[in-house]
Amino acid sequence: MSGPYDTLDRVAQIMIALVALFAFANGAFMLIAPLDWYYAIPTVPASGPANTHFIGDIGLAYLSSAVMLGYAAVNPKMRWMAALAGTLWLLAHGILHIYETIVGICSPDRFVQDIPGVLGPPVFVFVALAILFIRQKAAPTGLPKSLFLGFIDRMIPDESQYVHEIARAPGHALEKFMHFMPASSHRHAAPASVLGAARIGAVLVEDCGPCALTCAQGSLADGVSKETLNAALAGGSGLPDDEALAFRFGEAIARQGADADELGDEVEARFGRTVRLELAMAAAMVRAYPAMKRGLGLTKACSATALTI
Structure with a gap:
């Protein structure tokens, strides 16, 4: 993961930044003018009457995602976990729409209209993270222990014993070691x-x-x-x-x-x-x-x- 950002790294960075901007704009719109937002999105009125407090609550969720994604976009190689955390609400929102379509609460036509704004953002972030991980550009910090140790075993199959010893040590020693690795x-x-x-x-x-x-x-x-x-x-x-x-x-x-x-x-x-x-x-x-x-x-x-x- 060493080296300056190359073209594909920048593509991933821009994708995360765009989702952060989308989440910020949508969240700010919901907070500042909840009723205008309610009527501006064609599929929203079909979901029930407007509730300005509830719209504001969701706006805060979008703004929270925007903050985490914006933080991640500055240096996604090291801050990919922030990007993942910032996408959880967006992903959960998309899954809810899929569920409501499957059980018949929402019509397929309405779901298709919602896809760009509901499923597009989390897909964008996951594609960006895939670009980094497939090319081994993301920091190891935050990886599950089993995945990290498996990677180390493949990279240095005969010399990974000391890393396994660190992993077995108490006090989250491996996590601290993983933070050190990018600096070296x-x-x-x-x-x-x-x-x-x-x-x-x-x-x-x-x-x-x-x-x-x-x-x-x-x-x-x-x-x-x-x-x-x-x-x-x-x-x-x-x-x-x-x-x-x-x-x-x-x-x-x-x-x-x-x-x-x-x-x-x-x-x-x-x-x-x-x-x-x-x-x-x-x-x-x-x-x-x-x-x-x-x-x-x-x-x-x-x-x-x-x-x-």
């Missing part, structure tokens, strides 16, 4: 290959081969070439100039080397302050994984691992 792969301005090199450089210092391979697999999914990643896994020799600098910077941070400042200045001069921050953040945080494994006695040295993808 944060990328916005840095080129994917540069960030990947810094992460691998840092984790190799920790002498955890599987961790280095996991970093490489993440960068591979981010579009970095196998040639570049294998060069980094081999110790950085043969890397292009930019990636070699990032690799050395990651190494220096991990070993707390005196040259970290100088290398950081060079990174900043070449890429800017934001990229320096992203590389420093990645190199510092990626070390948590091998440190966790080492603390649990589960570390596998680089020398015992085939470092190639």
Whole structure:
């Protein structure tokens, strides 16, 4: 899920934002002019006489959805749960309309007229979330434990034991760990290959081969070439100039080397302050994984691992 928003990410973001605007406009209309709203929607009068208090109550429900969806639309990769929560009322409303049509309370013709405004919004949000999840762009935070562990087992089948131990720990340890994970792969301005090199450089210092391979697999999914990643896994020799600098910077941070400042200045001069921050953040945080494994006695040295993808 690292990297800036691409075109499809923006499409998902816009879809959620549009539903937020719809919910806000509809809710505000219901609160400000309930009777005007009642007569403006052709199918509403057929449902019974107007009740301005009841219309206002529903307006508040729409506004609540709008607030949550608007919050989610700012950063749906991280706030997808807010989008889901904001859609619950809209989804329940749509299901009620379907039920009333099935049992004969509402006519099929009226249901068809209601579809765009009743079923359209929740469908929009679910399509947006599907765009993020299918492409693995959504943060793991909030996923059910079984789904998250299944994903981890598929991603690192031989090295997921420590995550299962975290999952078994009391005090919602896994949920807190899931909040940490996106920070360790944060990328916005840095080129994917540069960030990947810094992460691998840092984790190799920790002498955890599987961790280095996991970093490489993440960068591979981010579009970095196998040639570049294998060069980094081999110790950085043969890397292009930019990636070699990032690799050395990651190494220096991990070993707390005196040259970290100088290398950081060079990174900043070449890429800017934001990229320096992203590389420093990645190199510092990626070390948590091998440190966790080492603390649990589960570390596998680089020398015992085939470092190639």
